[in-house]
Amino acid sequence: MLNRPAHEQRAASPAMTDERYLDVVAVRKSFKGVTVMDGMNFRVARGELVSLLGPSGCGKTTLLRIVAGLMQADDGSVILAGRNISSLPPHKRNISVVFQNYALFPHLSVAENVAFGLRARGMSKADAVQPVREALALVRMQDFADRSIGGLSGGQQQRIAVARALVVRPDLLLLDEPFSALDRKLRETMQVELKSLLRDRGITGIFVTHDQEEAMGVSDRIAVMNAGRIEQFADPSTLYASPATPFVMDFVGLSTRLSGRVTGQEGARVVVETALGTLRAPGGLATGTPVLIGVRPELIRLEGGAGMNRVDLVLEDVAILGSKTMLQGRPDGGDRLLCELAGIRNGKARGDAISFHWAVEDTLIYDASAEVTT
Ligand SMILES: Nc1ncnc2c1ncn2[C@@H]1O[C@H](COP(=O)(O)OP(=O)(O)OP(=O)(O)O)[C@@H](O)[C@H]1O
Ligand SMILES: [Mg+2]
Incomplete structure (x- = not known):
């Protein structure tokens, strides 16, 4: 049959x-x-x-x-x-x-x-x-x-x-x-x-x-x-x-975490206000929702383009790890931002003022009001 x-x-x-x-x-x-x-x-x-x-x-x-x-x-x-x-x-x-x-x-x-x-x-x-x-x-x-x-x-x-x-x-x-x-x-x-x-x-x-x-x-x-x-x-x-x-984001791989609050919606994107400025992420959440924004270090670029997320900071640490270099900043002593660059020749040093840029689509977002403390 x-x-x-x-x-x-x-x-x-x-x-x-x-x-x-x-x-x-x-x-x-x-x-x-x-x-x-x-x-x-x-x-x-x-x-x-x-x-x-x-x-x-x-x-x-x-x-x-x-x-x-x-x-x-x-x-x-x-x-x-x-x-x-x-x-x-x-x-x-x-x-x-x-x-x-x-x-x-x-x-x-x-x-x-x-x-x-x-x-x-x-x-x-x-x-x-x-x-x-x-x-x-x-x-x-x-x-x-x-x-x-x-x-x-x-x-x-x-x-x-x-x-x-x-x-x-x-x-x-x-x-x-x-x-x-x-x-x-x-x-x-x-x-x-x-x-x-x-x-x-x-x-x-x-x-x-x-x-x-x-x-x-x-x-x-x-x-x-x-x-x-x-x-x-x-x-x-x-x-x-x-x-x-x-929890999974933190446990599996490195990431940057930023706290913020939803201030609006632009189509399929959420607009989030953070201490480091306005960021966007895919998805839909009610205005006022406390959120956690995440991004993987290797998805961060030092040059941006239209429509990308951007955070300005001063480099606090440059760690050369051989195949890659980790750039780290902690603007206002708050959240730690991490950028991973391939190789070691990128001419960046501690104290440099730079910008981290990443695609809105690469932005992870979590409803922090629902987060179980661990
Ligand atoms: N025989 C036991 N008596 C009392 N508590 C126990 C017993 N076996 C496990 N537990 C408790 O149960 C929980 C889970 O333990 P488990 O050994 O499964 O952890 P695990 O994930 O294997 O940790 P690890 O990575 O350290 O090996 C722990 O809080 C542990 O203290
Ligand atoms: Mg065990």
């Missing part, structure tokens, strides 16, 4: 069904009467690599532990591949976890640690040799198979923990800041490798970090968490270009 209702057609498409591969529904959790999660909803598609990004204490580890079954939610459910796993013990969920502190078995060798999950599932020692070797090669630790855990550096232990988690081919891989002990170079290598590894094998992963660059580098989508809630869940470019809240 050709004219099936739309919802049936969608249900028949595997891609749409997979949107709910992991479905965390209305999860609540409190510790000794203090609520840390109040109706969390979180949905991951099959094969996706999703990051949980947020400040310390916002509930990232708690969410992972509830998904893995290492902690019971007070209310709500966890569905994996259409199965309600809320009351299953951790070892029946086929979910692998790489913990913040990697939790390896100190009395077992590297190879025995990696083989552990396979052996626990009843695989013979001989059959485990090849998958263990492959898993160790993935994390570039193939030469360490017979070493003891105690003789490894923190970074090496972290890679063994990743190998141990992957070798069992989990339905879901949870990683809680797996690379935090690694030096920058190894960390970047591991990020790239983890991403392609999961993609090649079609493994669905949730990656916890509070490093926004790491989250943007590895993830298909990022859930920005704040105080037990998801403020925005989107792909890295949407998150960066269109942050849904001031």
